[in-house]
Amino acid sequence: MNPFFAVVGLILLTSALMVLPLVPALVELHSKSDALPLSVIQQHTGEIRFFADGFRSYMTGLQPALQECVKSGTHTTGTMSDGSEYLVLGRGEEALFLPFRERNEFNPVIIASGSDLLLPSETNFSKDIYSAGSVIGGTNNRYRAILAEKDIRLGRESSVMRWVHAVGEFSADPGCQLYGRVSSDTGIRLSEECSFLRLNAPYIAIGPDADPAQNYAEIPGVETTTKRLLHDGDFEIRADEVFLGNLVVRGRLRIGSGARVCGSVKSDKELVLEPGASVEGSLISASIMQIGPHCRIGGPVIAERTVLLQQGTRCGTMQNPTTVSAPNIQVEPGVVVFGTLWARDQGQAVAKL
Amino acid sequence: MIYALYVIVSVICIYTARHYWFTLNRLFGFQRHPYIDIDTADWPPVTVLVAAHNEEKVVANILSALMTVKYPADNMLVIPVNDRSTDRTREIIDEFVERFPGRIRPFHRKDGKGGKAAALKDAMELVDTEVILIFDADYIPGAGLVKQLTAPFFDPEVGGVMGRVVPMNCGTNLLTRLLDLERSGGYQVDQQARMNLRLVPQHGGTVAGVRLSALREIGGWNDTSLTEDTDLTYRLLLHGWKTVYQNRSECYEEVPETWPVRIKQIKRWAKGHNQAMVTYGLHLLLGKHRASLRERIDGTLLLGVYIMAPFTLVGWVLALGVFYQGVAPLHGIVAILSVTAYAAIGNLAAFFEIAAAVRLDGSRKRVCLVPFLILGFAVSIFAVSWAAVSQVKDALTGAEFHWDKTERFRKAAS
Numbered sequence: 001m002n003p004f005f006a007v008v009g010l011i012l013l014t015s016a017l018m019v020l021p022l023v024p025a026l027v028e029l030h031s032k033s034d035a036l037p038l039s040v041i042q043q044h045t046g047e048i049r050f051f052a053d054g055f056r057s058y059m060t061g062l063q064p065a066l067q068e069c070v071k072s073g074t075h076t077t078g079t080m081s082d083g084s085e086y087l088v089l090g091r092g093e094e095a096l097f098l099p100f101r102e103r104n105e106f107n108p109v110i111i112a113s114g115s116d117l118l119l120p121s122e123t124n125f126s127k128d129i130y131s132a133g134s135v136i137g138g139t140n141n142r143y144r145a146i147l148a149e150k151d152i153r154l155g156r157e158s159s160v161m162r163w164v165h166a167v168g169e170f171s172a173d174p175g176c177q178l179y180g181r182v183s184s185d186t187g188i189r190l191s192e193e194c195s196f197l198r199l200n201a202p203y204i205a206i207g208p209d210a211d212p213a214q215n216y217a218e219i220p221g222v223e224t225t226t227k228r229l230l231h232d233g234d235f236e237i238r239a240d241e242v243f244l245g246n247l248v249v250r251g252r253l254r255i256g257s258g259a260r261v262c263g264s265v266k267s268d269k270e271l272v273l274e275p276g277a278s279v280e281g282s283l284i285s286a287s288i289m290q291i292g293p294h295c296r297i298g299g300p301v302i303a304e305r306t307v308l309l310q311q312g313t314r315c316g317t318m319q320n321p322t323t324v325s326a327p328n329i330q331v332e333p334g335v336v337v338f339g340t341l342w343a344r345d346q347g348q349a350v351a352k353l
Numbered sequence: 354m355i356y357a358l359y360v361i362v363s364v365i366c367i368y369t370a371r372h373y374w375f376t377l378n379r380l381f382g383f384q385r386h387p388y389i390d391i392d393t394a395d396w397p398p399v400t401v402l403v404a405a406h407n408e409e410k411v412v413a414n415i416l417s418a419l420m421t422v423k424y425p426a427d428n429m430l431v432i433p434v435n436d437r438s439t440d441r442t443r444e445i446i447d448e449f450v451e452r453f454p455g456r457i458r459p460f461h462r463k464d465g466k467g468g469k470a471a472a473l474k475d476a477m478e479l480v481d482t483e484v485i486l487i488f489d490a491d492y493i494p495g496a497g498l499v500k501q502l503t504a505p506f507f508d509p510e511v512g513g514v515m516g517r518v519v520p521m522n523c524g525t526n527l528l529t530r531l532l533d534l535e536r537s538g539g540y541q542v543d544q545q546a547r548m549n550l551r552l553v554p555q556h557g558g559t560v561a562g563v564r565l566s567a568l569r570e571i572g573g574w575n576d577t578s579l580t581e582d583t584d585l586t587y588r589l590l591l592h593g594w595k596t597v598y599q600n601r602s603e604c605y606e607e608v609p610e611t612w613p614v615r616i617k618q619i620k621r622w623a624k625g626h627n628q629a630m631v632t633y634g635l636h637l638l639l640g641k642h643r644a645s646l647r648e649r650i651d652g653t654l655l656l657g658v659y660i661m662a663p664f665t666l667v668g669w670v671l672a673l674g675v676f677y678q679g680v681a682p683l684h685g686i687v688a689i690l691s692v693t694a695y696a697a698i699g700n701l702a703a704f705f706e707i708a709a710a711v712r713l714d715g716s717r718k719r720v721c722l723v724p725f726l727i728l729g730f731a732v733s734i735f736a737v738s739w740a741a742v743s744q745v746k747d748a749l750t751g752a753e754f755h756w757d758k759t760e761r762f763r764k765a766a767s
Contacts, residue, residue, distance in 0.1 A: 024721040034718030035524030038537075040495060040603040046392065200393065228509055228566070230593045230643065246509035248593075264509040282507040284387075300391050300507045316393075325390035339393035 048183045048200040048340075052147050052165030059130050059147075062088060062112050066132065070114035077109070084127065086110040092117035092133060117148075121155060134168065151186075170201070187212065192333060196347040200340045202318060206349050207333025212318070227263075237261065239274070246281065255279070264299060271303075289326070292335075302326065308353050309335045354674055361668035365699070368661060371654060372702035375546035376709045385549045389601050391504040396425055398482040399503055403433045404469050404559075408490035409441040411607070415490055416449045420456065424499040431457045432479055433490075436472035437464065469558070470581035474574040483566060489559040491607040493521070501602040502562045512567030512594025513585060515544065516560035516602035522762065525610050530722055531729040532608040532615070537714055538707035544598040552651035553590060554598035558582025559606075567594045580625025587633040590652060593643030610762045612732065619733055620740035623659040627744055630656040662737035703730075 019026075028034065047053075061080065069076055069090030076088050089095060092113040110127045111117070117131040121138030128145040129135065135148045139155035144162055146152055151168035154160070159177035164170060170184040174191040182188060184201040192207065203212035227245035235249040239256035246263040247253075253267035257274040264281030265271070271285040273295045282299030283289065289303040292310025301307060301315055303326040309315070311334035316322030321339030329343040330350050341347065401419060405412050412433065419431050433446045443461055450457045460476045473487070484506045486499060498516065505511045517540045523533035547554045556563070558581055568574070571588040578584035586596050609615040637644065638653045681688060704723050711720045746752075 022724055025724050028718050028721040029527060029530070029725070032524055034716055035530065037521045037523050037533075037605065038519045038603075038714055038716070040519050040605060046497060048392070230510075232643070248510045264507065266508055266510045281509070284508045284510075286387075298395075300394050300504075302387055302391065302508070304385065304387050320395040321393045322395070323391045323393045340390075342390045342392075344390070 048181045048198060049165055051145065051163045051181065052183065055128055055130065055145065055147050059112060062086060062130075066112055066114045070132075080110070084110055086112060089113045089117070091115060092131065095119055116150070135166075139173075152184075190349045192349055192351050194349045196341070196343060196349075198340070198342045199337075199347075202321065202338065204337040204339075204341050206331045206335045210334050210336050212336045212338070234269075235267075253285075292332070298322070300325070306330070309337075310353055311335065314338070354671055354678070355680055358668060358671040358675055361664055361671065364657075364661070364664065365668065366695070368654065368658075369695075369699040369702045372706050375542055375550075376702075376706045378546045378549055379542045379713060380709055382546075382549055384545070385551075386599070386601065388505040388508065388597070389501065389599065391507060392500070394504070394507065396428055396500065396503060397484055397506070398428045399424065399430070399484045399486060399499065400480045400482045401429065401431045401486045401488065401499065402473060402476060402480075403431065403488050403490055404436065404472060405433055405438065405442050405446070405490040406436040406469075406472070407438045407440045407442060409438075409445060411491045412442055413445050413449070414493055415488060416446070416457065418493050418495075419488075419499075420449075420453055421496065422494060422499045423496045424503070426456060429456070429499065430482070432476055433457065433459050434472050434476045435459060435461045436469070437462055437467070466576055468576060468579070468581075470574045470578055470584075471576035473581070474576050477568075477573065480565065483564060484562060485565055485568070486562045487559055488604070489606070492518075492560060493605045494560075495604065498560075498602055498604055501599055502560070505597045505599065506562065506564055508595075508597075510593075510595050511597050512564050512571075512589040512592075513556045513596035514562040515554055515557050515596060515598050516604055517541075517544070517598075517600050518557065518560055518606045519603050520608040521605035522607050522610065525762075527725065528612060528615060528729075529608050529610055530719070531726055534707050534711060534719065534722060534726060535729065536608070537710040537716075538703070540598075540600065541710035541713050542706050545600045547651065548598040548600070550651075551645075551647065553586065553648050553655055554596050555655060556582045556586040556589070556596045558585070560602070560604040563589075564594070567592070570594075578625060579621055579628055583626050583629045584632075587629055587637060587652065587656075590644050590648060591633065591637065591640075591642045607762060609760070611760075614760045616732065616736045619736050623662070623737040623740040624744050626656065626659040627741060630660060659737050660741060662734045663741045665734060666738050 065076055065088045069088050073090045075090055075094055077086065079085055087109045092115045095118055111125065112130040114132050116133035117135045119135065119137045119141065122140045124142040126144055129143065131148040134150040135146055135152045137154045137158055139157055141155060141158040143158065143160045146160065146164045148166045152164060152166040152170045154172045154176050156173040157175040159179065161179050163181040166184045169186045169189065170182060171189040172178065172191060172194045174193050176194045178194065178196040181198045182196065186201065187203045187205065188199050188201040189205045190196065205212050228248060229245060230248045232250045234251040236254045237243050237256055237259045240258040241256065243261045244263065247261065247265045249267040252269045253265065254272045255261065255274065255277045258276045261279045265279055266284040268286045270287050271289045273291045275292065276294050278296040280298040283297050283301045285303040287304065288306045290308045292313035294312035297315045298320065300322050301324040305326065306328040307324060307326040309331040311332040314336045315324050316338035318338055323340040323342065324337050325342040327345040329341065329347040330353060332350060332353055403415055416431065416433065435443050435446055446459045450459055458479060460479055462472055462475055465471060465475060484503050486502050488494060502514050502516055505514045518536055520529060520533045520536055523529050544554050563585065567589060571592050574581055575584045589596055609618055634653060634656050638649050644652065704726060707726065708720050708723050
């Protein structure tokens, strides 16, 4: 063989082997099939009502049929422009008697009601439900999503898979499981043994006796300060003591009964608020937080593991709503949170902690 | 010579292990986002500083975006810090001031020391809110970003906040695509892993925030620093303040589209970082302060990232020297096995990190470009090494650092 061709062949072969791993890169560089900027959420801000607002807009197409059915007191069925089947009820109580209400039957239709909607028990509603009035659900139901222009009440042991929004009050009977988002423009009331993930309303009350309107004596204001105490190790604020400023503890923190912190608090380990303690700012723990009974927190309550809220504790106020957030949250009856209660992994209303 | 090589190889191995630790943490570890769920609160007053030096091409975009963010308008004041601009920046800012009365208070700086830190330092006379957010003029914040960056300040231990930067012009050419990959690795893996592991997330000086009382405690902006963000990170750390990273607080930026601009940018970063290393390195590692042991170690390694480039070059030279001297380190066979093992695993560490980041971002095809990162790596290693050499020369001759603004490529808003 000609040595020249052998050398050229060797060079070409070596070059080809070198280029081979770069072929996918060269193809992508040329084709730019994945060259757009990463999608960054620019417009909406994770609003809890995002899906409810979208569904309300979607339902505008059904308004003429709704009004017609309300006027005539009848019901009608049809198909939306995207192919979804719907059932429009002029009278909400009709849902109890319509043929589809067989136990455990799968109901793949959007249900829209022009008045208060009464739903049968032991039924799976696999499409969204809209009511121009209230929604009163039977027991042991499964819902995908519900939007009501008035109140919503879910029967015992019911569950919601995606979202619920009530313009009026939302309430859930014992044993309900609320996956996804639950919001109300008025208030949310959960019974014992309800589980939840993300709740938002002017008030969130646990149990029948929790009273969001109950007025507490105003604590006299003190001069605010940005002064910060940073403490390595465990720390305790004694009972009935007043602490001015922000407190950062790199160990465990115990705030004694009736003590008051005029500032925000952070602890790297367990944080315990004994009965009647109050914190005017935020309450942050990199671990577990136990609050109550009858404590008052002004700012956000954030724990990286668990928050336990005991009876009578109030977080935020009607005028200054706040957020309580942790992977796991357990709340006793009598707790009121004004604003957002957000459990990343699991939230549970329990009879007793 | 052989012992110097051992030291260099050992340090490189530490950084390799660090890359793998961070990547595996992001892939399989617990992810910390403690403040991202704060969506209802009594939002505090905030000042948003927009650093602008000859930014006529981009400043209108960020001011428009800031006027539409979802934050109580009464509690948010935007201060465009017009730093000695000679183009239409001032005119554009003043138009916005007229359009949005009471919401924008301009700070027109006509003279004084150059550099972003010096401009921010002067602008502080207008700031009286506890929370300060900082953006460069080429950034475009989304509607929820101001709330997201403010939320961590409810934690009284937090002194600084850093969001994620996402290139918006990534599809322009090979360089922008490589920078897109680098940013992905740097934020999606590096920064978030540091956040997860309670190490030292770095303040980036833009898409970022700082607490006024913390800033005052540490002595304000350091206008002698070329990278005020790195400087700020370490001064906060040494004073017991945390800097936190919010991976989901994303903001578009413009990355350099030409190699000379990129080289200039990375040289400035390298010099600033090395400056911080000399200033704070020893004190951070061994001094008496409030940082934890893991923060001391990680902070020191972070300070050393840019000096690793000349360090690696020296290592290459030493390795060649050892080879031609006929020295067989570690009895030859051990050396061969070590080099082989490192070539198989160690060399890939940074690329593995970036590939994992791109995967976490949900991208599919752009990961194909990872082999081209060797090009960016080669350019960076020489540019950064040259910056280190010139920095030493400047120090010996007493030359002053000067600050170079990164050129913009966006067309001016009409």
